[in-house]
Amino acid sequence: MLWSTIELTIEGRLARLTMNRPDSMNAMDDIMMKELADAFESLASNDEVQVLIINGAGRTFSAGGDIKKMIDPNTPMDIGEVMIDVSRLAKALYRLPQITIAAIHGSAAGLGFSLALGCDVIIAEENSKLAMNFIGIGLIPDGAGHFFLKERIGVPQALQLIWSGEVMNAQAAKGKRLVDEVVPDGSVGQASAMLAQKFLSAPIAAMIASKKILHEQKLSELDNVLHMESEQQVAMRKTKDHLEGINAFVEKRKPAFVGE
Template identity: 70%
Template sequence: MYKTIELKKEGRLARLTLNRPESMNAMDDVMMKELGDAFEELKSDETVQVVLVNGAGRAFSAGGDVKKMADPNNPLDIEKVMVDVSRIAKGLYSLPQVTIAAVHGAAAGLGYSLALGCDYIVAEENSKLAMNFIGIGLVPDGGGHFFLKERVGIPQAKQLIWSGKVMNGSEALEKGLIDEVVPDGQAAAFGDALATKLLASPIASMIATKNILHEQKFAELESILEMESIAQVAMRKTDDHLEGIQAFVGKRKPVFKGK
C-alpha cells in the first residue's frame, strides 16, 4: 500500500517505519503524503493503542530531501508539500494512541519535528538530533516551533532553532528534548519494551489524559502550522536558501547575506 513507509499492526501495537534507507529516510513529497495518510488511517483505528515510530537502515530520518529541493528538472511544489507537512503534524498530535519515537542515527529537520511530536522519545547515545533548517535558510516546519517550545519553552526553542545545534542523546536528554537515552543499537529494543509496558498499563486512561491535554493546544498547533507554511514558502524564494542548498549539495560552507 505504501512505497516509502511501512505500517504494520500487531494487535494493539502499530509499527510505523520510515523506509527510504538508501537516503537516510529523507522525506520526499511521496513520503510526506504517505505519512499524512498513515496518521489518518491510525486515527480511525480504535483497535491500536500504541504507535512505535522508527527508521529503517542507519538513521531515523535526515529530514526533508535537500537533493530533491535542489533538482531544477523536478522542482518540489512547496505549497503542495507544506499541505502534507501540516497533515503529518496535525495527524500525529491528534492520534488517539500513545506514540513512541525510537531514534538512532540522525533525526534532523523535519525528521526531528516528527520525533518531537511523539509522546515518548528514546534516542541512542550517538544519535544526532538537530532542528537544523537554519543551515539551508529555512524555518522549522512540521510543527517544529510548536513541539520544541512545548518541550523546552520559547527562549530555549529560539536558541536551538537559530543555532541549528546538533546534539547527541545525552545532550538532548539534559535539555529535556528526549525522555530516555540508551546505548547505541538499543533504541529499537527499548522502544519495544516500553510499548509492551504501556500495553500492560491502564492505557485507556493514559489516552484520555493525552486527549485532554492535546485538545486544548490543537488550535495553537494549527495556527503555528499555517504561519510555518507561509514563512517556508517565502524562505524558499530567498537568495540565502538557494545558497544553502547549493552549499549542501556541493559539500561546502554556505555564504549567507541575509537576503
C-alpha cells in the first residue's frame, strides 16, 4: 500500500514504520493520523511479522499534532473525524501482535509522545526532548496518553506530568520510567535494530503471548479512556484557552490563559 506521510517496510519477521513528514518535524496532520491507524490495523493480521520498529524521518521522531494545520482555514481539520483516527491508531498499536520498539531521536512531543508510550520498549537518544505538552495549547493528552502514562508511572505521577507539560531529556525521562534505554546521539537506529534482532533470536512467540495476555485485560479500560479523551478534546478545542494557546504558539509568545 502507498502512503503519503509514512513508510512501512517489511523484511521477513521485522517491520519498520517511519513517520515521513521531515519538513514538518513529522507533525501529525489528519492524513498521517489516518495512515498510522491504517498501517497498524494492517499489521494486526500479519502473522509473519514479530517485531515492529517505529521511528521518524529527518531530525526528529515527531513534534506531535500539526498545530499550524489546526488553524489553517484552507485545510480545516474536523476534530471529530480526527479523534476517530487518533483512537483507532492508539487501540490498534496497543493490540498489535508484535513487539513494538519506539526509536526516538530529536523530540517526541504531544501525540508523538503518546505514540511512543504505546510501544513495548522505548529507546531514546540522550539529547532527545520528550514532553506530554498538550497543556501548553489548552488541550488534554490524546492517543491514549492518559492510559499509557498511567500504565507506566501511575495516576499521581501521570497527573503531575500532564499538568506541568515538563520537557525532559532522555535521562530524566528514564528516571521517571518513561524511557527504557538511553543511547548516544546518532545511534538509536543501530540500537533499535540490535534490540530487534535480540528479540528475534529469543523464543519470541512466548513473549508475544505474554503481551497478549496482559494487554487483553486492559482493553475495556483503554476503550473508555479513548472515548473520554475524544469527548473532552472536542470540548477543549472550543475553549478560549486553546485558541490563545495555539495563537501564542504560532506567534512565538507566552500565552495568557484565563481558565475558560
